[in-house]
Amino acid sequence: MINVDKKYDVIVVGGGHNGLVCATYLAKAGRKVLVLEANAALGGASATSEFSDQFSVSSCAHWLFQLNPEVASDMGLKGHGLELAARDLNTIALAEDGNHLTIGVNTLEGAGVTDEDRKAFAAFNKQMLKFSKLLSGAFNRRAPKLVEGNLTDRITLAKLGLGMKMLGKTDMSDLMRLALINIYDVMEENFENDLLKAAISLDSLLGSHMGPRSPNTVYGYLYRRMGDIYGFNGPAVVRGGMGAVGEALGNAAKTAGVDIEVSAAVSKINVDVDRATGVTLADGRVVDADMVVSNADPKTTFNKLVGLTNIETGVARRVKTIRMKGDAAKLHIALDGLPDFTGLTKDQMGQRLLIAPTMDSIELAFNACKYGEYSKAPAMDISIPTIHDPSLAPDGKHVMSVIVQFAPYELEGGWESHKDNFKNLIIERIADYAPNLKDKIIASELLTPADLEDRFHIHGGHWHHGEISLDQILTMRPFPGASQYGTSVDGLFLCSAGTHPGGGVMGLAGHNAAKEIIKRGKSA
């Protein structure tokens, strides 16, 4: 709760995981911190909700696979109650005839894979992880300015340069070449197996407005593989759903002395002569502070909370041009029992399941989004968390959580009249792989990107609060001039997935923003 007798040093707008991480580091550094969260629960898009009587699900993000280990340890997440119900899961690329492909960290099984495929996969993995490791050196620190950078920036750049050199001639030129082409071509260069090519392609673009032939998809894949560098050998299922991450972080923040108020929407970041002075809540209360840190995405922060009249025209233009079209929806299904997926055991149903038969099918699905239509054959990433964590549903019942890629935020004609059709289409599509699915359904809920925007206050419902692409990373994230967490408004900082290094439940945007604020001192 807000302590009216306290003069806060910092107000963090938003109790998403990055906001909570940032708040905790700041409090540990001696700042008096208040977190104001619009929703009733903490965690932002790392959330659990009951979507049907006694059936709960991770209502946005559903896998933990990128959480930075330094952040997890600094926050003491285990001690604050975070438990994994399963980890290091395989990915199974589903085939309608049951001849599925199982992809482990370094293993391939099924779907007619040959020794050649396995060798090519091992070599590809080795190279990708080398590149992701190189990038990771720039992830846990602020993005270096290229021109007027100070010593810290020069050290980061020197490390990156040295890392590039250490790759050796072949890998260095490969990295530069691959970063500029697309995952489709890279897959064609490396593999024969359609399911494998499609699964890797899907990982390169999940949550983005891209198809396998889009530039930047190779970067998207390296970004996804950052989880491997952070010690994940595949996705993990959080006990109690992803909302448990928000709860544990909330406990960490409170233990560090942070005051938190939920159901406390901020309607305005108050600015006086180019300096942030605090916030006004939707209920009219005004809270002053020396500094405001926004965990809301950059477009929401500037367009809605600061107001375009309070920023320079150039900055307003940069905010406008941030690319962040969400193409991912969520489907939640309450099940009377486990459906029978052709060719899968119960243990296999507990792994990460993908529906993405070929790269061309993904590209065609993306084509629909380009023209404001939903795909009639969307790609999917499916989790049945109750196989590992029965607490989410009544005894013997299950929930299915599906990330559905290729449902545009701005659907031609609006979502209201199309939502049921789209939901039925997705269910029919899953039933191609699990023929008795429809007999098991008790209830279902579809969250379109527009619903995700409403529920989690993320502009466009975008996974990363802004596309992860070469023109929007490092010093270009979220836009030049706001790339080191500070903004053109003194005392206003950003800490969301929209800042460097980007989204996913990773914690580094919150970590880096806090370190930067601490470094700049109380007068920043």
Ligand SMILES: Cc1cc2nc3c(=O)[nH]c(=O)nc-3n(C[C@H](O)[C@H](O)[C@H](O)COP(=O)(O)OP(=O)(O)OC[C@H]3O[C@@H](n4cnc5c(N)ncnc54)[C@H](O)[C@@H]3O)c2cc1C
């Ligand atoms: C469909 C989908 C599936 C995803 N799946 C995964 C996955 O499986 N694994 C994974 O790692 N990542 C996944 N992601 C991405 C991940 O969820 C996000 O990148 C991450 O949660 C962003 O964290 P954040 O703290 O930066 O922002 P958020 O989680 O968006 O938190 C921002 C917080 O600010 C609050 N807020 C905003 N405006 C205000 C205001 N005016 N007043 C008060 N509070 C405010 C919001 O309510 C929210 O709580 C997925 C994303 C989507 C859209």
